[in-house]
Amino acid sequence: MTAHGDDVRDGEAKAASTAESRSSESEGVSIPEPQDRARSIPEAAVARLAVYLRVLSGLHEREVHTVSSEELAVAAGVNSAKLRKDLSYIGSYGTRGVGYEVAVLIGQIERTLGLTQQNRVAVIGIGNLGHALANYGGFPSRGFPVAALFDLDPDLMGVPVGGIPVDHVDDIPRVCAERDVTIGAIATPAKGAQDVCDRLVKAGVRCILNFAPVVLQVPEEVEVRKVDLAVEMQILSFHVARRSQETPDSTDSEHAATGAPQSENRDVNTGISPVDGMVVRP
Amino acid sequence: MTAHGDDVRDGEAKAASTAESRSSESEGVSIPEPQDRARSIPEAAVARLAVYLRVLSGLHEREVHTVSSEELAVAAGVNSAKLRKDLSYIGSYGTRGVGYEVAVLIGQIERTLGLTQQNRVAVIGIGNLGHALANYGGFPSRGFPVAALFDLDPDLMGVPVGGIPVDHVDDIPRVCAERDVTIGAIATPAKGAQDVCDRLVKAGVRCILNFAPVVLQVPEEVEVRKVDLAVEMQILSFHVARRSQETPDSTDSEHAATGAPQSENRDVNTGISPVDGMVVRP
DNA sequence: ATATGTGAAACTGTTCACAGCC
DNA sequence: GGCTGTGAACAGTTTCACATAT
Structure with missing residues (x-):
């Protein structure tokens, strides 16, 4: 999330918004400047x-x-x-x-959210996670059909996963263009991620969901969202550590069993709940 | 990220940190109070x-x-x-x-981040995602050994995945306690997630990473972080939609090929980069 | 000279509380 | 009476810019 994400916006490359707000050079208390239009939505x-x-x-x-x-x-x-x-x-x-x-x-x-028009998804890296994504049969409650799968492994070429045959990453530009893919999900190891990303961008894909542990470098018109397992784990670790040193130890758990809806779960980007994860096993 | 980043922190249930900072009743400009230590960190x-x-x-x-x-x-x-x-x-x-x-x-x-002490992880729901997690051999760069696996499927009981035999979800309390699990990763379908969560809480697990598309209800001392694929996809969808209507159409992609490091990737919770995703396929 | 560490300013997001409409 | 919609207060986060240390 997040340069928009939740913490949203990074400082760089945001020339657009910066420029537009530089209208009045006046000092003192600046008036809100209403010309900001409606397209905002945080x-x-x-x-x-x-x-x-x-x-x-x-x-x-x-x-x-x-x-x-x-x-x-x-x-x-x-x-x-x-x-x-x-x-x-x-x-x-x-x-x-x-x-x-x-x-x-x-x-x-x-x-x-633009869900009235479908966004075809390409999954790159058909390992465990890639399989999970491919079998997801149209991500959320449909709307995101998986239209292409890619990998490097020769043994996987042509093998159907979730009904779609795997293509070679070299064919990303061609296949993505043919099938009008608008979103790419990178589920490769860190090593090949940037390369795959470059190919996706070259193929005209402007939205990428990145599961690989690397900072992808992309032209500014490309939107990248990252899901980082390790970061999540380490954040939890931080809380574990903080908890155990902060609490003089009053708990030994056993009081808070089943139904006690109190604190909120913080979603990676909502600060809250869920929508549709990944179907794993019935 | 996300949040996550993000926006992170909810407003509620934050009594703990509030209480502890009420040490000096003095008014006016409060001196930094060196005893403030690490607990602040946004x-x-x-x-x-x-x-x-x-x-x-x-x-x-x-x-x-x-x-x-x-x-x-x-x-x-x-x-x-x-x-x-x-x-x-x-x-x-x-x-x-x-x-x-x-x-x-x-x-x-x-x-x-508390990485000096290990946090043993239990993965619940051994489907595609669960497998990916289990095979991750200690999440980030070690530090998070997977110590227990659970599922409902009788066929999986005892079957080793990533070296660890799968146990039945009914055994969550016992096994988690025995193996001193501190973090639970819920990779089940939406249906069973809350039930699994309750068992984890009962077992004393106070940090949960939730991949299921449900809002888990937990007692306030339990920290839950959620990774929601559908939300990520829909956020990207929003940007796809916004882009195509906002731009009078000046692009037709083909100019921004390979190496142009400009904009940043927004992580779900950092607003940036990565740490270690999920190994999928070499 | 150069690069850190940090108050203060600017900005973004959240919560309050109430006016307005049903 | 009940509930939405929203300005205004508040809180958290980011950026600026510069004093400070090497």
């Missing part, structure tokens, strides 16, 4: 919209037609004020005194 | 420290003994001011006019 809010969408889909399936911000917030693991503010970024689709119509909200969030 | 900075650590490890292997904040920052994909501030949270281990000693920094970051 990155963090975008991530949460995806979560709300999942919850709403669940409600829709259960024939629930209306929800209040409070109900939806609890289900999504955020507080209601934040949820309302997030929804306000995409428009006013609620009814005061009543709540939101599930179907309407689903439609509006899907539209905002 | 979440966002913690995530990035893990990234710096990876880069530093690489430098260490290549026999590089010293780095400037600028060099390290470029390699990690952040700007140098942010990097220096991040490092300042853990202490002053640089030399003005010179830079940082790689070995020293590695040691300090490891200490801060």
Whole structure:
């Protein structure tokens, strides 16, 4: 996430936004400058919209037609004020005194997230993770069909995984162009990641989901999001360490068993909940 | 990242840290209070420290003994001011006019992240993702040995995956306690995730990495981090959509081929780079 | 000379609290 | 009465810029 991510935006390469805000040279208290237009939606809010969408889909399936911000917030693991503010970024689709119509909200969030048009995905690196991704049969609740698989291993060429035959990474440009791939998921080891990334970019792919432990260098028009297992583990480690030195030791666990919904789970980018992970085993 | 980064930290349930900082009741300008120690470190900075650590490890292997904040920052994909501030949270281990000693920094970051003591990991849900995790042979660059595997499937019981035999989820409390598991990685489908989570909590596990698309409800002393594939995809989708409507269309891709290191990759929680993903295929 | 460490400014994101509409 | 939508206060994070140390 995140140069937009959650912590979002890096400092560099953000010439665009910087430039536009340099309109008035005046000193003192600067007036907000309203010309900022509507396209803003904070990155963090975008991530949460995806979560709300999942919850709403669940409600829709259960024939629930209306929800209040409070109900939806609890289900999504955020507080209601934040949820309302997030929804306000995409428009006013609620009814005061009543709540939101599930179907309407689903439609509006899907539209905002661009889910009305499909994004074909290419998975590169057909190992364990690649398999998991390929078998995911259209990522979230459909909308992201896996259209191409690539690897280096000669033994895998042509072998169908999740119904799609594996191609050689050398064919990335051709195959991606042919199948109109818009998102590339790099699930290779660190070593080949940058090379694969370059090929994807050359093929016109402008959105990449990177699972490899490297900092990909890409032209600025390419959006890269990274999922880093090690970082997650180390963050948890930090909390383990902090906890054990901070607490004089009052707990020995055994009191907090089953249903005690208190603290929130922090998602990598939402600070909260989920939407659709990876199907692994029924 | 993400958050994650990110936006990290929720507002609720943060009583602990609040309470501890209430030591001096004095008003006015509060003196830094040296006893403030390490506990402050912004979440966002913690995530990035893990990234710096990876880069530093690489430098260490290549026999590089010293780095400037600028060099390290470029390699990690952040700007140098942010990097220096991040490092300042853990202490002053640089030399003005010179830079940082790689070995020293590695040691300090490891200490801060609690990597000096091992965290044994249990993986629940031995499907594709579970396999990937189990075979990861100690997550990042070691430090997170996988000590237990669980699943529901009778056919898997006792079968060794990555050298560790699979146990039944019913045995989570016993096995986790026996093997002193401190981190649980939930790689099950959405359905069983909350149940598995409850068992882990009952077993005394207080840190959970959740790959299942559900909002886990846990007691507040339990830390949950979530990796959500669908959210990542949908965020990318949002950017695809935004891009194509925002740009009057000046690009047709073909100009930004290989080596053009410009924009940064946003990690789910660092806003930047990587540390160690998942080994998939050599 | 050069590069760190850090207050202070700027910015982004979150929460409060209430006006406005049902 | 209940609930949305949102300005304003607040909190967290990033960037600036420079004093400080080698």
